[in-house]
Amino acid sequence: MMPSRPSKSRPRTLARRAVTSLAALSVAALLASCAGGSGSAGSGAGDAVTLWGITSDQEETVDPSVADWNAAHPDAQLEATYFEGEAYKSKIRTAIGAGAGPSVIYNKGGGTLQSYVDADKVLDLSDALGDDLDRFLPFALDPVTFDGAVYAVPMKAVAPVVLYVNEDVMDAAGVESPETWDELLVAVEKLNAAGVAPFALAGAAKWPELMWLEYLADRIGGPEVFDAILAGEADAWSHPAIIQANEMIQDLVEAGGFADGFASVTTDSSADAALLYTGKAAMLLQGTWVNNTFREQAPEFAENSLGYLPFPTVDGGTGDPANIVGNPTSYFSVSADATEAQQAVAIDYLKTGLWDEPFVDRLIEANQVPPLADIDDTIADLPDAAFGETVYQMISDAPNFQMSWDQALEPGQAQEMLTNLDRLFNLQITPEEFSTNMNATL
Structure with a gap:
């Protein structure tokens, strides 16, 4: 379950102007x-x-x-x-x-x-x-x-990205749900030794890979990293947080962090979610919409074995661990x-x-x-009230909710980003080459 966090708020000032x-x-x-x-x-x-x-x-x-x-x-x-x-x-x-x-x-x-x-x-x-x-x-x-x-x-509805966990698989492998990146890497090693894929990933769709870069870049450098990209600042894609995040992604790929053949797994029929609820993978980074998939396709799993938690922290990172990404x-x-x-x-x-x-x-x-x-009481009426209350706490308390980069960027740049990110996950380009290619789109 999501740990409780102190309430936070931030002012919103809207300049009112008529254009018609x-x-x-x-x-x-x-x-x-x-x-x-x-x-x-x-x-x-x-x-x-x-x-x-x-x-x-x-x-x-x-x-x-x-x-x-x-x-x-x-x-x-x-x-x-x-x-x-x-x-x-x-x-x-x-x-x-x-x-x-x-x-x-x-x-x-x-x-x-x-x-x-x-x-x-x-x-x-x-x-x-x-x-x-x-x-x-x-x-x-x-x-x-x-x-x-x-x-x-x-x-x-709102749809942040959370880390889903098959608690039965984790328990059988003697693995705790990771709260830090170092703990995540330890979990990967233990799960591989137990013959279980650490993470499910629908690599064929490309956009699920983006969730990893979004969270890592934020945990390492905070929201200002992507703000610079969005503003079109020169060489913004070469920010050290972007390069470090992509190095960590490739380290995870090389460590066997994702299910074999992840590059061909699609989101059609929720194939990535199925890897989790059938016990073939231990964890899945995906949007909150997948919770209903679990409830519909594997209700017993959703009721008894499904856990969810925030994305892990990164040692030395300056991003607030309460920040979230998604839609x-x-x-x-x-x-x-x-x-x-x-x-x-x-x-x-x-x-x-x-x-x-x-x-x-x-x-x-x-x-x-x-x-x-201010709809806390209403959220309690969700069919899965525990999950709903967790999500509502996340979005209410988050200092920053970063919109998915492929939606925030203009369509041409977004497509180029997904293409290069997919090549990065498949170890076809280096983190530096990713940044060079993306700087050319600014």
Whole structure:
């Protein structure tokens, strides 16, 4: 279980600025005009208020929310369309570029949203939502805040990365759950001697490898290491913390830290999670979404043998051990190409419809942790309350919640990073070569 930590807080200051005439118009008046206004070249046909999202993110939570909204607003209907992840990425880029995107745009914040902001394709929601933004934990708005303005609203659960442990396998090998990197290396040696893979890793997907670099770089050098990369500082990828982290990763690979054939293990059907709950691996570094996979595919294991803990500390590192990495959440933005009437309906939905009590209840029933402040009592109602309370404590107390680097960076640089990181894990390039290759993308 996660050790308790003292409560921490950090202030959030949002500069309020209007970038459209929307703030000066009455939402009620715009809602009235929505039923009979003129058509628009963007955001769908006519004055339809369209919402695009991802199938996997909508089924249990957002889709019922849209249905509730439509039942209560016969003259301000939302038309929701959902896509598979990869199909959505290409479709939304094309649509937004042509000024024909949906009124409500699903995104993950970070570099992709920054490109929309730079192209004036999404609205600054700071004034329109005002104090309603204060309902969210501060970290949830960080990936969608640019120059003090907020361009999106959270629309799903929070998902930090944790270290999962098969406690039965660890006990049989006489291994304690590692709290430090040195203890982790000792555990690797003992588990290999016992004939068990220390860590499961879905290397074929590449992005699970990134979790190791993110945590190690933070533990060694703190969040300012990636901040410099994000700012595009010259040679930022050559920071000693990045090079040391990648040296430690390759040391772990060479020590047999990952299951044989990890480079071909996929996340399809949760193959990495299966290695853990079948006892073929002892540990797994993955996002909190995997907890539901364990509960669905191996309920007895989840109930009796599953443990979870924070990423280990690194001796001599300057990063706060309470820092976490992962996916703060996903988001909805409002299209700047939509008509004022469409924008008004979209904003009113995000303000009053999305995060209503039934929506929060659906997240809780789905065993997901909302990125909302002061909901300790609500978290206790999760089906797996112990896990939920642990995660909520993590995200509430973390001095820094680093968004996954492949989401924070602009898409081209993110893909280059994953390609080079995969080559690093497969011992095809050195840590120095990784840094050189990535500095060329700055």
